[in-house]
Amino acid sequence: MTRIRKLILRRLVGAVPVLAIVIVGGFFLLEAAPGDAVDAYVVSIGGDAKMIEELRQSWGLNQSALARLGFYLWSLVHLDLGQSVSFSRPVLDVVLERLPNTLLLMGSATALSFSLGSLLGLFAGSRPGNLRDRLLSIGSLALYAVPGFWLGLVLTVVFAVQLRWLPVSGMETIASGKQGLERALDIARHLVLPVASLGFIYLALYLRVMRAGMAEAWRMDFVLAARARGVPRRRIAIRHVARNALLPLVTMLGLQSAAMLGGSVVIESLFSVPGLGRLAQEAVSARDTPLLLGIILVSAVLVILINLVVDCLYAALDPRVGASEAAA
Amino acid sequence: MRGIDLSLGAGERVAVIGESGSGKSSLALAVAGLLPREATGEGIIRWPGLAEPPRNGKDVGFVFQDPGGTLDPVMSVGAQVAEVAEVNLGLSRRRAVALAVELFERVRLPGALLKSYPHQLSGGQRQRVGIAAAIAAGPALLIADEPTSALDTIVQAEIVRLIDRLVRETGMALLIVSHDIALAATVADRIVVLKDGAVVEAGETAEIVARPKADYTRALLAACLTLDGSAGVLEGRA
Amino acid sequence: MNAARFFRSPEAVAGMVILAALAAMALLAPALFPADPLSIAGPPLTQPFQDWAHPLGTDRLGRDVLAGLFHGARTSLAVGLAAAAAAIVIGSMVGTAAGFAGGWTDEVLMRITDAFQTVPAFLLALAFVSVVGPSLTTVVAAIALGAWTGPARIARAEILSLRERDFVAGARVVGMHPVEIALREVLPNALPPVLALSSVIVAGAVLIEASLSFLGLGDPNRVTWGGMIAEGRTVLRSAPFLSIIPGIALVLSVLGVYLTGEGIVEASAARRSLS
Numbered sequence: 065m066t067r068i069r070k071l072i073l074r075r076l077v078g079a080v081p082v083l084a085i086v087i088v089g090g091f092f093l094l095e096a097a098p099g100d101a102v103d104a105y106v107v108s109i110g111g112d113a114k115m116i117e118e119l120r121q122s123w124g125l126n127q128s129a130l131a132r133l134g135f136y137l138w139s140l141v142h143l144d145l146g147q148s149v150s151f152s153r154p155v156l157d158v159v160l161e162r163l164p165n166t167l168l169l170m171g172s173a174t175a176l177s178f179s180l181g182s183l184l185g186l187f188a189g190s191r192p193g194n195l196r197d198r199l200l201s202i203g204s205l206a207l208y209a210v211p212g213f214w215l216g217l218v219l220t221v222v223f224a225v226q227l228r229w230l231p232v233s234g235m236e237t238i239a240s241g242k243q244g245l246e247r248a249l250d251i252a253r254h255l256v257l258p259v260a261s262l263g264f265i266y267l268a269l270y271l272r273v274m275r276a277g278m279a280e281a282w283r284m285d286f287v288l289a290a291r292a293r294g295v296p297r298r299r300i301a302i303r304h305v306a307r308n309a310l311l312p313l314v315t316m317l318g319l320q321s322a323a324m325l326g327g328s329v330v331i332e333s334l335f336s337v338p339g340l341g342r343l344a345q346e347a348v349s350a351r352d353t354p355l356l357l358g359i360i361l362v363s364a365v366l367v368i369l370i371n372l373v374v375d376c377l378y379a380a381l382d383p384r385v386g387a388s389e390a391a392a
Numbered sequence: 393m394r395g396i397d398l399s400l401g402a403g404e405r406v407a408v409i410g411e412s413g414s415g416k417s418s419l420a421l422a423v424a425g426l427l428p429r430e431a432t433g434e435g436i437i438r439w440p441g442l443a444e445p446p447r448n449g450k451d452v453g454f455v456f457q458d459p460g461g462t463l464d465p466v467m468s469v470g471a472q473v474a475e476v477a478e479v480n481l482g483l484s485r486r487r488a489v490a491l492a493v494e495l496f497e498r499v500r501l502p503g504a505l506l507k508s509y510p511h512q513l514s515g516g517q518r519q520r521v522g523i524a525a526a527i528a529a530g531p532a533l534l535i536a537d538e539p540t541s542a543l544d545t546i547v548q549a550e551i552v553r554l555i556d557r558l559v560r561e562t563g564m565a566l567l568i569v570s571h572d573i574a575l576a577a578t579v580a581d582r583i584v585v586l587k588d589g590a591v592v593e594a595g596e597t598a599e600i601v602a603r604p605k606a607d608y609t610r611a612l613l614a615a616c617l618t619l620d621g622s623a624g625v626l627e628g629r630a
Numbered sequence: 631m632n633a634a635r636f637f638r639s640p641e642a643v644a645g646m647v648i649l650a651a652l653a654a655m656a657l658l659a660p661a662l663f664p665a666d667p668l669s670i671a672g673p674p675l676t677q678p679f680q681d682w683a684h685p686l687g688t689d690r691l692g693r694d695v696l697a698g699l700f701h702g703a704r705t706s707l708a709v710g711l712a713a714a715a716a717a718i719v720i721g722s723m724v725g726t727a728a729g730f731a732g733g734w735t736d737e738v739l740m741r742i743t744d745a746f747q748t749v750p751a752f753l754l755a756l757a758f759v760s761v762v763g764p765s766l767t768t769v770v771a772a773i774a775l776g777a778w779t780g781p782a783r784i785a786r787a788e789i790l791s792l793r794e795r796d797f798v799a800g801a802r803v804v805g806m807h808p809v810e811i812a813l814r815e816v817l818p819n820a821l822p823p824v825l826a827l828s829s830v831i832v833a834g835a836v837l838i839e840a841s842l843s844f845l846g847l848g849d850p851n852r853v854t855w856g857g858m859i860a861e862g863r864t865v866l867r868s869a870p871f872l873s874i875i876p877g878i879a880l881v882l883s884v885l886g887v888y889l890t891g892e893g894i895v896e897a898s899a900a901r902r903s904l905s
Contacts, residue, residue, distance in 0.1 A: 212841075213840075286464045307466060308464070329753060329841075330844065360757060382465075
């Protein structure tokens with residue numbers, strides 16, 4: 065698979081300047097915040113003027129902004145994202161602790177929206193223009209207009225407050241002592257509502273892209289040719305039309321990763337899921353600048369990595385990708 | 393298109409000749425029942441000896457003008473040929489693939505190309521795949537709609553020779569649609585000349601090439617005779 | 631755009647009706663509800679349809695829900711339109727500059743665009759508002775910051791295909807200044823596809839504003855639907871209507887924007903295919 069290896073290399077090289085811009089841009093944005101990390105630290109911990117001065121000295125905050133950027137970059141090279149003031153722990157540790165929960169939430173929501181969305185899109189697009197297609201299209205548009213946090217609240221009212229089927233918030237039952245499979249099921253029960261709130265919104269998007277792709281693929285010559293070769297309509301719909309329409313959907317998977325990461329901030333805050341998104345909200349309310357910068361940085365890396373995986377997936381599904389370069 | 397009366401016996405090879413816009417491709421699509429729904433047409437197609445109308449793929453094979461666009465870009469060419477055998481002959485996947493290997497040999501394609509995708513093949517190779525798919529289920533009639541006009545000259549001759557050989561080997565009937573009377577003459581027993589959707593002249597190939605009655609046919613022949621290679625082909629047949 | 635075709639689509643007409651209602655609510659809010667919607671208007675937690683002085687009830691502090699809804703429409707509409715306009719203006723300018731200048735300028739501008747697309751837009755807005763402090767302008771700027779990349783990419787692609795066309799070459803021959811060519815000849819031609827994106831941007835802006843307000847990062851001196859939903863959340867068990875009513879308003883507004891936008895795009899596409 066030299067085709068895919070070349071693709072990965074090119075993407076990684078391309079990511080370097082992008083990440084550099086994110087770091088520098090994020091640094092100067094948060095630099096503009098009123099008060100610095102020491103102020104925030106003193107507000108949460110307390111301390112006198114002398115201690116403040118010493119802290120500024122030891123954190124290098126009395127140097128110029130440029131010097132501090134240089135220091136920050138140098139630390140980054142050593143995978144040191146600085147110290148979180150509200151947690152009094154290294155930023156990277158806090159972030160990595162929360163990351164798996166967000167990945168679980170995002171992964172489940174993506175799986176839900178992608179599978180259900182493409183399936184419904186396949187139904188809508190197998191006979192474009194009929195009533196089923198029209199209803200699904202309008203329904204998906206309505207769904208796409210729903211803010212995730214509000215959907216989450218409505219689902220909470222129905223399933224957690226009224227029916228009491230599901231827990232209102234949290235990642236798992238606290239101090240339940242559950243282990244293994246029992247614990248996994250407990251977490252799954254807690255994640256049903258957040259995953260549904262996050263996933264249902266994007267379902268509409270996948271549905272629409274799939275539908276449009278199917279409608280376009282039906283007009284291709286190879287569909288006519290498949291009919292001439294005696295391939296039944298159902299089989300054409302699934303093996304040729306849907307298969308070709310799936311490709312733009314895979315691209316969406318990468319493009320949506322950033323939006324979903326942003327959406328998880330609200331959903332995690334709403335359902336008290338201890339993930340990266342809720343951490344961002346906590347960092348904002350605690351004025352924890354180093355932590356917020358770290359989260360932005362890790363999110364950017366995450367988005368780049370997800371897009372890299374998606375690109376490889378796409379290349380595996382579409383034999384034409386990178387073919388011209390391989391030939392050259 | 394109007395008043396076209398065309399009969400085709402078992403194993404017979406007929407060429408429909410005409411310039412672009414003469415309606416010859418529409419005729420080919422109509423015979424196979426592949427015209428778009430918006431197109432209106434009136435006509436009777438009888439298939440003596442068949443209890444029910446022929447099925448595309450199984451009874452009628454179709455070779456298209458554009459071998460690139462008529463192959464699924466994300467499915468390997470071997471799988472596409474095997475698919476035709478699978479759905480029309482009710483073969484298992486494994487036996488259909490085995491048949492595809494055999495079909496590749498018959499259309500003189502290296503077996504190594506079975507796993508390739510359409511974009512990796514040359515135009516001529518793609519058309520060979522298209523032909524392999526068309527004959528996969530052993531149809532009694534092969535319809536070829538301008539099978540060579542998207543290819544360059546040398547490849548054109550190879551594809552025509554291939555179609556000619558396959559038709560002879562299997563004894564299937566051939567309906568070839570072309571703007572090139574010289575090419576048609578090499579494979580067809582009879583020629584039908586179309587102009588503006590109507591038949592200008594029809595008859596035995598030798599007869600038409602040697603003694604064309606209509607001016608239009610004469611003009612088509614003259615256009616060919618000025619080309620050296622094609623003239624040789626014509627004289628060989630006539 | 632083909633107006634007749636637009637009005638033949640029931641979806642597009644429904645979208646227009648919703649948007650017209652939204653605009654009417656926004657414009658009439660000060661006339662119908664002159665009192666500050668943040669002030670206490672009656673007994674707290676009145677259920678909807680009980681007291682006709684407060685048709686949609688009151689919240690935990692006794693503020694009128696209907697008044698909040700009308701004034702919230704003002705905020706949503708203002709933020710949505712302003713942020714989308716800012717994003718489209720910034721985006722088309724960056725895209726035009728990149729596409730027209732080419733070379734290093736293009737490279738640098740596109741890497742910056744990449745960087746903005748790599749950071750989740752909502753996270754960026756969150757960080758921006760937390761740094762600058764919540765106000766209407768900040769929220770607009772924060773949303774535009776994450777939304778200009780789409781228009782920039784489309785504008786650039788359009789410029790790249792347009793700049794080789796005849797009328798641009800003609801303008802060069804006549805001796806027009808490159809900036810003048812870019813602004814007077816190329817940009818107006820590149821705008822339609824960018825504007826086709828505007829409904830999605832407005833809708834996205836309304837949703838992000840609601841999310842920010844929901845997290846308490848909206849303008850504290852204004853009523854917002856997101857803020858109302860957050861406020862109602864504290865009494866979700868006893869008075870779910872406080873969260874549900876503004877949410878419905880939000881969904882209808884965004885849907886109205888989508889439907890209208892889709893109707894416009896389809897009506898103009900139909901004209902293009904006819905001509």
